[in-house]
Amino acid sequence: MNVKINKNDISTSQILRISQGKEIKDVMSLWAKIKDWFQSNKREKALKIIENIVSKAQSDDKNHFKMAYHILMLKAMSSDAYKERIKISIDDSLDNHNNKNITILIDDYNIFIKDVDNEQLSKISKIINIFNRHSSVFSNEIALKCLYEKLDQNESESKDNDRIFAELYLELDKKISSGEIDLALNKSNFNQVDFYAISGLVNEAIDKNDTNLDIKKALRKDINRDTYIVNGEKIKSKNQEEAMQQFESLIQNLSEENKKAIYYLLNQEGITLIKSYNTALDYYTLTTSFSGDDIVKQEKVYSIKSLSNNLIEVKIKYLKKSSDKKNHNIILARPFESKLYNFIYDMVVTNNNLEPNDDKRLNKKIQEIKKQLNEKEPNLGEKFLDLLYRDKIINEDSIDITLKLNKGELVSLDGECTYRFY
8 A cells, every 4th residue: 555745645654664764854854955966766765864864863883884885775776866965074184093973964854973984984985985986886776786785785894895896797797698787888868968068069179270181081972872851951062172161051040050060960070979978987989899890881961951040950860880790800999888897997097096907007906906816716807807897899880869959058868878888
């Protein structure tokens, strides 16, 4: 049996549990403010987490690491528009070298934790940094739970961080492969894009004094190979110069800012920009990893439509499919396509104070991790290396996005990019 509170379905058992707690007033007061931050299928779980947070805040519970985990879980479950209203920060003042203070903010509900010891502080700092750095992975609730459990294990087991992350990497890959985690590892929905980062780069491109000749040159190379449709009129010429002339003729009535933005977006640089921005901190560019010889199907359709004098809509559809034959000799670009690879690579580099391009020392550390994993379980290290050196080659790369520009300013962006691995 379910009852409705504030138009949300909450189970009777949960209402009974909350009503028996001393903090019912604070729980329901906070919940009333933030209930709309969560999708309906997540509200019961979110309310339970709120109850745990309020209960721990009002008790003398010293498990501050678990409190931080609950806060991050709440943030992971919330809708994108509200994530920044859930904050957890560590006081970096130099007054106390041993212990630090933590401030938690959920809308205007404030929790202040004093004198967190260094052992917990280290784990709290680590889980916050990893969550922020790799939000495309750890906004998944199961993945975040795995991360928390791995870091929590380190309290009783003397493992180095590299091995912890290597084991986590293997566990997450297994859960993804089995379907236990529906992790958006290979795709980014534009509700999660750092919209202002993309908008800023588009603005920067169109603000340049030159006429973007290099960008036009890049577009010219593809103009007779791909499909371009402007206000319903398709460019048909297969001659490169003629096709470019027709394209420029069809967009002549657009504002100069919109023209520049189109030149910038409708070339490989612009497409890569849109594909790669998941968060402002995710600095690895997603890239396809198969060459022209392996492509069996490729379609690119760019549609431009005038909505008003200055407002235009641009639709981009893109499909690139490789052969079904695995090519283990493909040399991949340094920007890696695997989010999990980025995660473990980043962790090893950071934990060992390596320069990102210090391949010799990085490979040495990777071999040490392999040895440690093999000691735990035969062939586990080999499995780790197989994943890390990515026999996971992209089989299909597709884009379906819609964006709107007003005098060159990006005003909306929606759609999806998908990368299917073998």
